[in-house]
Amino acid sequence: xxxxxxxxxxxxxxxxxxxxxxxxxxxxxxxxxxxxxxxxxxxxxxxxxxxxxxxxxxxxxxxxxxxxxxxxxxxxxxxxxxxxxxxxxxxxxxxxxxxxxxxxxxxxxxxxxxxxxxxxxxxxxxxxxxxxxxxxxxxxxxxxxxxxxxxxxxxxxxxxxxxxxxxxxxxxxxxxxxxxxxxxxxxxxxxxxxxxxxxxxxxxxxxxxxxxxxxxxxxxxxxxxxxxxxxxxxxxxxxxxxxxxxxxxxxxxxxxxxxxxxxxxxxxxxxxxxxxxxxxxxxxxxxxxxxxxxxxxxxxxxxxxxxxxxxxxxxxxxxxxxxxxxxxxxxxxxxxxxxxxxxxxxxxxxxxxxxxxxxxxxxxxxxxxxxxxxxxxxxxxxxxxxxxxxxxxxxxxxxxxxxxxxxxxxxxxxxxxxxxxxxxxxxxxxxxx
Amino acid sequence: xxxxxxxxxxxxxxxxxxxxxxxxxxxxxxxxxxxxxxxxxxxxxxxxxxxxxxxxxxxxxxxxxxxxxxxxxxxxxxxxxxxxxxxxxxxxxxxxxxxxxxxxxxxxxxxxxxxxxxxxxxxxxxxxxxxxxxxxxxxxxxxxxxxxxxxxxxxxxxxxxxxxxxxxxxxxxxxxxxxxxxxxxxxxxxxxxxxxxxxxxxxxxxxxxxxxxxxxxxxxxxxxxxxxxxxxxxxxxxxxxxxxxxxxxxxxxxxxxxxxxxxxxxxxxxxxxxxxxxxxxxxxxxxxxxxxxxxxxxxxxxxxxxxxxxxxxxxxxxxxxxxxxxxxxxxxxxxxxxxxxxxxxxxxxxxxxxxxxxxxxxxxxxxxxx
Numbered sequence: 001x002x003x004x005x006x007x008x009x010x011x012x013x014x015x016x017x018x019x020x021x022x023x024x025x026x027x028x029x030x031x032x033x034x035x036x037x038x039x040x041x042x043x044x045x046x047x048x049x050x051x052x053x054x055x056x057x058x059x060x061x062x063x064x065x066x067x068x069x070x071x072x073x074x075x076x077x078x079x080x081x082x083x084x085x086x087x088x089x090x091x092x093x094x095x096x097x098x099x100x101x102x103x104x105x106x107x108x109x110x111x112x113x114x115x116x117x118x119x120x121x122x123x124x125x126x127x128x129x130x131x132x133x134x135x136x137x138x139x140x141x142x143x144x145x146x147x148x149x150x151x152x153x154x155x156x157x158x159x160x161x162x163x164x165x166x167x168x169x170x171x172x173x174x175x176x177x178x179x180x181x182x183x184x185x186x187x188x189x190x191x192x193x194x195x196x197x198x199x200x201x202x203x204x205x206x207x208x209x210x211x212x213x214x215x216x217x218x219x220x221x222x223x224x225x226x227x228x229x230x231x232x233x234x235x236x237x238x239x240x241x242x243x244x245x246x247x248x249x250x251x252x253x254x255x256x257x258x259x260x261x262x263x264x265x266x267x268x269x270x271x272x273x274x275x276x277x278x279x280x281x282x283x284x285x286x287x288x289x290x291x292x293x294x295x296x297x298x299x300x301x302x303x304x305x306x307x308x309x310x311x312x313x314x315x316x317x318x319x320x321x322x323x324x325x326x327x328x329x330x331x332x333x334x335x336x337x338x339x340x341x342x343x344x345x346x347x348x349x350x351x352x353x354x355x356x357x358x359x360x361x362x363x364x365x366x367x368x369x370x371x372x373x374x375x376x377x378x379x380x381x382x383x384x385x386x387x388x389x390x391x392x393x394x395x396x397x398x399x400x401x402x403x404x405x406x407x408x409x410x411x412x413x414x415x416x417x418x419x420x421x422x423x424x425x426x427x428x429x430x431x432x433x
Numbered sequence: 434x435x436x437x438x439x440x441x442x443x444x445x446x447x448x449x450x451x452x453x454x455x456x457x458x459x460x461x462x463x464x465x466x467x468x469x470x471x472x473x474x475x476x477x478x479x480x481x482x483x484x485x486x487x488x489x490x491x492x493x494x495x496x497x498x499x500x501x502x503x504x505x506x507x508x509x510x511x512x513x514x515x516x517x518x519x520x521x522x523x524x525x526x527x528x529x530x531x532x533x534x535x536x537x538x539x540x541x542x543x544x545x546x547x548x549x550x551x552x553x554x555x556x557x558x559x560x561x562x563x564x565x566x567x568x569x570x571x572x573x574x575x576x577x578x579x580x581x582x583x584x585x586x587x588x589x590x591x592x593x594x595x596x597x598x599x600x601x602x603x604x605x606x607x608x609x610x611x612x613x614x615x616x617x618x619x620x621x622x623x624x625x626x627x628x629x630x631x632x633x634x635x636x637x638x639x640x641x642x643x644x645x646x647x648x649x650x651x652x653x654x655x656x657x658x659x660x661x662x663x664x665x666x667x668x669x670x671x672x673x674x675x676x677x678x679x680x681x682x683x684x685x686x687x688x689x690x691x692x693x694x695x696x697x698x699x700x701x702x703x704x705x706x707x708x709x710x711x712x713x714x715x716x717x718x719x720x721x722x723x724x725x726x727x728x729x730x731x732x733x734x735x736x737x738x739x740x741x742x743x744x745x746x747x748x749x750x751x752x753x754x755x756x757x758x759x760x761x762x763x764x765x766x767x768x769x770x771x772x773x774x775x776x777x778x779x780x781x782x783x784x785x786x787x788x789x790x791x792x793x794x795x796x797x798x799x800x801x802x803x
Contacts (some may be wrong), residue, residue: 108564109493110520157740173735175566179492184521187673191666192684207685240659282798285799288792295572295803309802417666421688426660429688433658433705433745 073265081150097220108179123341164218193414230401242343249398273329277364281347313373328374339403462642481604494565507718513726526726541724549602561671567594576792613774627768651693651707655742660724717773
């Protein structure tokens with residue numbers, strides 16, 4: 001890639017040494033792991049090489065998990081989502097947020113709403129690898145599912161924003177997303193009498209403001225949660241909620257398949273950042289419009305001239321901290337509701353959960369042997385798993401148990417514009433001017 | 434009585450509210466006459482021409498500059514109020530762009546008085562006009578092999594938003610009036626009588642002076658509001674966005690166009706409703722008239738001034754009934770029409786080739802620099 005100079009190539013060696021030391025001091029392993037995006041120390045049978053291992057190992061994951069137990073929150077039933085103190089919930093706010101979520105007037109040319117790229121029928125996401133984007137553009141990543149998004153500490157694939165309240169405007173305003181400006185979107189809301197009444201009722205201010213619109217949308221999104229999956233029921237005591245195959249899958253999930261290392265806790269994610277070896281999206285090589293957006297993103301996210309000219313993949317967390325060890329790292333997503341949110345990975349590199357499992361089984365390679373564009377940062381947590389076909393099946397049925405029924409929603413009827421002044425009022429003003 | 438004073442004195446007089454009590458200081462306005470010839474970089478103007486008619490300059494590729502500035506209408510528009518960006522509409526009349534390169538101040542409210550590079554940027558990026566993130570535009574044009582060639586030929590390197598902002602103004606230089614009866618000395622007897630009125634009894638030349646027929650200053654002439662600005666929520670929303678952004682007080686209740694008020698924000702509102710004097714060249718093609726398209730014909734415009742404008746407490750004291758007879762009014766219209774030249778609608782000024790419908794894929798993408 002030409003992005004790493006020689007001085008930086010010393011870093012893997014340094015980390016290797018550190019890692020060896022850490023292994024000698026096994027008690028430190030869990031601490032290092034907890035830091036997430038640092039190459040972690042792992043159990044003695046786990047390969048130290050940051051590049052994929054040559055042959056399948058049979059890591060003593062059970063041992064590893066046991067050792068790291070205090071650091072790995074177990075799977076748990078999902079509780080209610082956190083509600084920020086500065087945006088309390090109310091039925092009226094949620095009802096308003098629902099209307100706004102589906103209203104295309106909160107976008108540049110009033111043609112696309114939040115729901116256009118986060119469709120209830122498409123897993124509250126968008127069923128293409130790369131999202132459709134604003135008219136005249138295409139996005140450069142897949143849409144993140146909005147369902148259950150309320151549990152994330154950081155939103156977007158690389159965690160670039162800290163709340164639903166700040167995610168909504170980033171999406172509504174982004175040039176390849178909503179491309180709306182605050183002033184015109186706010187003005188539109190003020191010319192819709194039903195919104196004027198509702199905003200006044202909910203927020204106690206004379207006019208709708210755009211920031212309150214984001215708050216209402218965030219409140220609506222906090223109702224889009226699923227807490228009654230088979231796994232939740234099982235963990236709450238209904239031992240019939242998972243069948244034998246799913247229970248075998250659960251053992252694999254928590255052991256041999258190593259999923260639990262990152263996809264842990266009630267929300268099935270530690271919300272840390274890793275490069276797991278997902279290969280570059282093919283679309284950038286095949287679609288001129290996607291190439292336009294690819295370069296725009298490099299420009300817009302603040303890269304060096306050299307990087308703008310040479311980079312050929314999504315650098316993920318790097319854009320946030322400009323640390324080369326963050327290249328190609330993305331936040332661990334939840335596995336909840338994934339039954340409905342295909343395709344998977346940041347640019348939809350995999351169409352099915354089967355493909356995803358195969359990818360992990362191969363140690364972070366796709367079926368053609370492709371892997372990350374940033375091998376320097378690939379996490380050693382990803383190893384060949386040596387799963388049998390039966391085991392893969394078991395794992396799949398368990399992962400499907402992390403999704404309940406599909407949650408659908410009818411699009412609401414949107415309130416119309418109305419002139420703010422009557423002709424008579426304008427005539428009076430004309431005479432008096 | 435016609436008072437011809439310097440524009441500076443006009444401004445002072447109006448500001449101080451002392452009307453025309455400065456008759457002793459009357460001096461000549463800049464002479465009306467032919468336009469100077471502008472030096473044009475051909476390659477750059479050709480690039481600007483392609484850009485001007487290219488919808489990819491707008492956010493959702495729905496509109497080009499020419500959507501509102503149409504060649505057959507003198508690069509203005511038949512609509513009283515301009516189309517604006519899809520999803521909203523505009524709240525003012527699209528001004529004609531012929532001779533815009535000869536001006537020193539732009540926009541009906543004069544908010545941009547620097548150069549056309551800045552005006553171009555404002556039009557492309559303003560959310561209710563073209564709503565373009567210019568960083569995306571730049572990458573679009575890097576993906577168009579003909580643009581890559583044309584930017585290079587124009588000495589602008591690879592396609593860039595800065596390059597666009599240089600090329601479009603260069604093209605606008607080519608939109609210069611040529612061949613009007615006034616410039617060629619072929620005016621009719623009626624038009625000649627009209628010119629005499631223009632400079633004399635009708636007093637037009639006080640503000641419409643110099644080769645472009647504008648003093649580049651803002652005046653309140655008492656034009657009625659166009660209620661469609663407020664009765665159509667899609668226009669009103671753009672108006673609200675504009676007024677809020679410009680810091681106009683009480684913008685939600687505003688029922689008049691503040692115009693150049695945004696330049697100084699006079700606390701008493703006495704500068705409300707001033708608009709930059711428009712050029713009078715090419716009016717044959719640019720109806721309707723006024724900043725809000727409230728005058729459909731030139732006869733309407735002359736009638737408006739003949740009755741001393743309409744009511745406005747801030748109206749310039751020089752706008753008074755002119756007492757022109759019917760023939761005089763016709764002569765004045767004849768003179769105004771004599772300021773229009775040949776239409777600029779041929780391929781010399783209009784990009785006529787089709788634009789690509791797709792961005793061709795860059796082959797061997799992995800191995801070539803971005």
